[in-house]
Amino acid sequence: MHDGLALDNGQHILIGAYTSSLALLKTLGVNTEEVLHRQPxxxxxxxxxxxxxxxxxxxxxxxxxxxxxxxxxxxxxxxxxxxxxxxxxxxxxxxxxxxxxxxxxxxxxxxxxxxxxxxxxxxxxxxxxxxxxxxxxxxxxxxxxSGTGSSDTLIPRTDLSQLLPDAALAWLQTHGADVVLGQRVSELPEGPVLLACPAWQAAALTQDLAPAWSAQALGLQHTAIATVYARSATPLNWPSPMLALHHDQEAPAQFAFDKGRLSGTPDMQGMVALVVSDCTLERDAVTAAVLQQAQQQLGLNLEWLTTVLEKRATFACTPGLQRPPMQVAKGVWACGDHVAGPYPATLEGAVRSGYAAAQALMS
Ligand SMILES: Cc1cc2nc3c(=O)[nH]c(=O)nc-3n(C[C@H](O)[C@H](O)[C@H](O)COP(=O)(O)OP(=O)(O)OC[C@H]3O[C@@H](n4cnc5c(N)ncnc54)[C@H](O)[C@@H]3O)c2cc1C
Known part of the structure; x- marks a missing residue:
């Protein structure tokens, strides 16, 4: 939250080919037509x-x-x-x-x-x-x-919590699950276990049980994403709620999002999210560079609100990378975007990994 505004840790987009994520949202009762802005x-x-x-x-x-x-x-x-x-x-x-x-x-x-x-x-x-x-x-x-609409971009109109975790929580509760929130797991419990936490956390939890798996998970390198949130006093009038930006070292943002147009709510009007993937700058430097870039490329004098710099946003998807497998040890599985699979660190990779691990656990 920033000054009462629900701002995500980063702007997320899905694509039409994210079939498992879209199917999951449907299962949870989310009206994807309503909560996702879809465009070619x-x-x-x-x-x-x-x-x-x-x-x-x-x-x-x-x-x-x-x-x-x-x-x-x-x-x-x-x-x-x-x-x-x-x-x-x-x-x-x-x-x-x-x-x-x-x-x-x-x-x-x-x-x-x-x-x-x-x-x-x-x-x-x-x-x-x-x-x-x-x-x-x-x-x-x-x-x-992979079919008509697979390359479509789907941009959430709501914040991410509303899009998925809140709906998942409600679904679990109505299906009789015992949900415990806000509790950090510091050691592996008895019985079959499915670890659904980031690689470095899974590595810490499995250090004694499966040292080789733990070392592989811990060895993953990560790259950062910065999201600069700012507000424009003048209407944006962009051809699309998502714009590509010319980027280099001095102008590091690759995309800009018109959050006001996406959400349609009065409190988000004029709100812009500028995204720097593969960010190598520190918070202050990236903020200054991006605000200048918005001025030069979009003609916007923005009022800066906040910058979220996620240093371990995704694992570094380099050639030949060996990611830890789903099976950690007997009776222990792991899921998440970092677990071995064909996708980079994406929502779809995490959802597919979750389904596969849940199936293994149940069988
Ligand atoms: C800024 C940013 C922008 C992104 N943009 C996109 C995008 O546009 N499109 C896209 O597809 N993907 C995007 N991603 C990647 C996407 O968010 C991830 O791939 C996805 O969230 C990974 O899901 P996960 O379940 O593997 O891990 P997470 O979402 O990290 O979930 C792990 C959970 O484990 C919990 N946890 C950690 N340690 C413990 C513990 N000890 N005990 C209990 N719980 C614990 C955490 O609180 C967290 O809730 C982006 C990521 C970032 C950071």
Whole structure:
């Protein structure tokens, strides 16, 4: 909370291909049409340049988006389409040690800057030079080729607690579960156990029982995400509630969100969330740089509200990374976004991991 406003630890987005997360929300009775703003993938900048898909069936939407992308030459379009075809022909597989940068070697600068980099850093929270090519291809495959709407962006209109945990809590209580909140587990209890906490916590809890598993979980590196919340006194009038930003060391935010338009509530009007994935700056430095970036690129003189810097936002999804498996020891399982799986650290990765571990526990 900030001055009575419910602000998340970071702006979250889902995509249409997050089928398990969307199914979970449905099971919990959440009206996803109401609480999620859904739009075709839109990576445009304030001047309208960049890629925007329409709601045609895949892959026609991608083809049309590439053909009509503003600021792309015909050479750029052709280069991307040929490369995408090559990835598809290879079954969206590549060498485990390949980075996204290597995978995309030879693609024109505008394709890298306007499509690959924004997708990579928002999905894997790492730059293309460091991120895993294999995981990136999996995200691309799911987003672009798993049916109509799979590449759609779904942005919560409410805060995250309202979106999922509150609904989950209510569901559990009506289904007779004994829920204990606000209690830190400091040692493993007896009996079958499912650990659903971050990697470093799971590592501490399993140190004696499963030292090798614990060491692997503890060995995961993490990357940060900063979210700068600020308010504009003037109306935003953006073409979309989510805008791509030109980013580099001096201008570190990749995306801006119009929280007022998303929520529709009076207290959020003018509220902007500016997101810096793969953040390497400290809180004050990132705040100053982002406010200046908003001024230069969006023409906004923002009133700063707060900056949330999550230093261990996601595990670093580097090539060939070995993540700890679901089974910790006999009768002990782990779930969460960090557990071995095909996804980067995302809500969908965590939900899929949770379902798989719950099934293992029950059987
Ligand atoms: C700033 C930010 C932005 C993000 N943006 C996106 C996005 O746009 N899209 C997306 O898909 N993903 C995004 N993510 C990633 C996403 O939030 C995570 O992948 C997901 O929340 C992981 O879920 P989890 O259940 O594995 O872990 P968590 O959500 O971290 O849940 C672990 C729980 O364990 C509890 N816990 C910890 N230790 C103990 C203990 N000792 N005893 C009891 N409980 C304990 C914690 O309180 C917490 O509730 C973002 C993450 C951050 C930080």
């Amino acid at each position: 993938l839109d990576l445009r900048f304030i001047d309208g340049s960049g890629l925007q898909l329409n709601n045609w069936p895949a892959p026609l939407n991608v083809l049309m988006g590439v053909v009509t992308a503003k600021g792309w030459s015909w050479r750029d379009r052709w280069a991307f389409l040929r490369r995408a075809q090559a990835w598809q022909n290879a079954g969206f597989e590549c060498n485990a040690t390949t980075t996204v940068g290597q995978l995309c070697q030879g693609l024109p600068v505008s394709v890298m800057q306007q499509l690959i980099e924004p997708l990579c850093v928002s999905a894997l929270n790492l730059s293309s030079a460091q991120a895993s090519g294999q995981v990136f291809l999996r995200v691309l495959q799911d987003a672009l080729l």
